[in-house]
Amino acid sequence: MAIHIFATGTSRGIGNAILDRFGREDVKIVGHRSNPADGDASIVADLSDPTAPRRAWEQALETLDGRIDVLINNAGVFEAVSIDAPDAAWADAWSRTMQINLQASADLCRLAVLHFRRHGGGRIVNVASRAAYRGDSPAHWHYAASKAGMIGMTKSIARGYAAENILAFAVCPGFTMTGMADDYLASRGGDKLLADIPLGRVAQPEEIAETVKFLALDAPPSMTGAVLDVNGASYVR
Template sequence: MTINIFATGTSRGIGKAIVERFAGEDVRIIGHRSAEADETTLAADLTDPTAPRRIWEQALERLDGRIDILVNNAGIFEAASIDAPDAAWTEAWNRTMQINLTASAELCRLAVLHFRRHGGGRVINIASRAAHRGDSPAHWHYAASKAGMVAMTKTIARGYAAENILAFAICPGFTMTGMAEDYLASRGGDKLLADIPLGRVADPIEVAEAVKFLALDAPASMTGAVIDINGASYVR
């Protein structure tokens, strides 16, 4: 049976690599980006509270009423100095939480409700190394959003495994996307690379390979697993 996948944040970087990694597999995948929908991609700004349900329903329509796997990859990584004005700091916090965590949570909820009616399914949430070790002083909100994503994944795994609803999280460290490149450049790339025993940041295809495994091959007993892809820069 063909597997139907809905993945968010697929316009570049990890998300784009995920879509490309499933090429040649017996899957149908609908992606998402913030603008410019096409026949295989939905468009929505996840700062809009109505967007998660809208794109979920659109994805269901594109996939003939059945989604087997949800991949939450959409996210932002924006600095917010504690010295910023109160309103600006809070606005940055709320925007990051809305996109990185709340929208993902709403899609997870819709997925679990759908999976209950269709004999099960899988959720794969792309979190971050920051969920475990924190991030820079300007990224409290980012680390908190990703820690929330990991906790949410574990809760889904524990709550619904008996219904064949499985949940996994992936925690990349720095990954060579446009977002990571900008951060590396702004913080002194060589210094940051020195903190990675492997000597390099991850390639998006490495994360996509893990997504493919969790989606199609991981045994059910792995539900709740959190996969680290960080070049041993943080070992739990």
């Protein structure tokens, strides 16, 4: 019986690589994007809307014949806000980042756990960030905080529901060659940032997708709660 997977944030970058990687496996996967695109069968939901996670989950369930075995939370935003910004702009930036990166992921994890409890278990893979552990730039406090929250949530799920065969893992990429990272590398001086990566290059989306695939399909149950770093040794724990 094919594994049924719902993955968020699959329109580009890491998410698109995840779709491609699972396309080579005996699985049925449905993706998600924020805006509609011609010829794309992904579920469309703007996760900045607090009602969107449930609607997306229910659409995924319908598409996947009422059963989801693996949830992959990859959707996220990486948007700068200066500490010198007006109070309202600062608060809006924090609210939007936390809603998309953390709250929507939490809502989907909750729905997944409730569903898995009725179907004998399942797996959650959360795509977090190196920033969860080492922080980020002065303009990205909120991004780092949201990803740290995702790690804490993943570990809590792993500890709380392992006895019910509900497993949770996280991946922490460093810089990855996506649209978000390209812009950031350019704005912060690419050569200087690359010098901080012992491997000498940023990760490719396909490397993150391979790690996600391992956790979703192959990782032994005793690995539940694990966080895998994929950052070229730019941060080691």
